[in-house]
Amino acid sequence: xxxxxxxxxxxxxxxxxxxxxxxxxxxxxxxxxxxxxxxxxxxxxxxxxxxxxxxxxxxxxxxxxxxxxxxxxxxxxxxxxxxxxxxxxxxxxxxxxxxxxxxxxxxxxxxxxxxxxxxxxxxxxxxxxxxxxxxxxxxxxxxxxxxxxxx
Numbered sequence: 001x002x003x004x005x006x007x008x009x010x011x012x013x014x015x016x017x018x019x020x021x022x023x024x025x026x027x028x029x030x031x032x033x034x035x036x037x038x039x040x041x042x043x044x045x046x047x048x049x050x051x052x053x054x055x056x057x058x059x060x061x062x063x064x065x066x067x068x069x070x071x072x073x074x075x076x077x078x079x080x081x082x083x084x085x086x087x088x089x090x091x092x093x094x095x096x097x098x099x100x101x102x103x104x105x106x107x108x109x110x111x112x113x114x115x116x117x118x119x120x121x122x123x124x125x126x127x128x129x130x131x132x133x134x135x136x137x138x139x140x141x142x143x144x145x146x147x148x149x150x151x
Contacts, residue, residue: 005064005136012061013068016054017130020076023047024123044083048076068133070148075129077147079122086115 027040055069093111125141132139 005062009062009065010134010136012058013065013133014130016051016058016065016069016072017075017126017133019051019054020047020072020079020126021123021130023050023076024079024119024126027119041083045080048073048080051076064136064138067138068129071129071138071144072126074144074147075122075126075141078144079119082118082122083115086111086118090115 023043027044029040051069051072055066055073059066059069090108090111093107097105097107121143125139125143129139129141
């Protein structure tokens with residue numbers, strides 16, 4: 001695809017990636033306040049449903065919008081999988097360090113830093129894919145496993 005796609009269609013395609021990016025921003029804002037941490041995690045886990053419903057509504061408009069929606073849905077599913085793996089890793093590190101009796105939280109902080117890096121990587125992928133979609137191109141990222149095949 002290229003810039004010959006009308007701007008209106010490119011904006012609709014960008015919207016699917018923007019929904020994923022907005023979910024990250026809300027997630028980090030809710031995680032920052034510990035009272036809303038669980039709400040932020042719930043929001044992040046329903047993100048594929050939100051992106052998927054937007055994609056289902058707009059996929060019949062144009063093939064470029066269908067491809068962008070599939071990419072955004074794949075990114076959302078990968079985000080949830082990466083978050084689950086990172087949280088399990090943090091829980092494992094936390095339980096190992098505290099069961100052994102070490103009160104030094106350095107390993108826990110390192111594992112939380114890794115979780116933040118994973119989330120930031122997926123957020124940046126959503127933003128960059130949205131920019132590519134706005135320009136009329138498709139971003140093929142190695143970070144995203146294609147659960148929905150985009151040919």
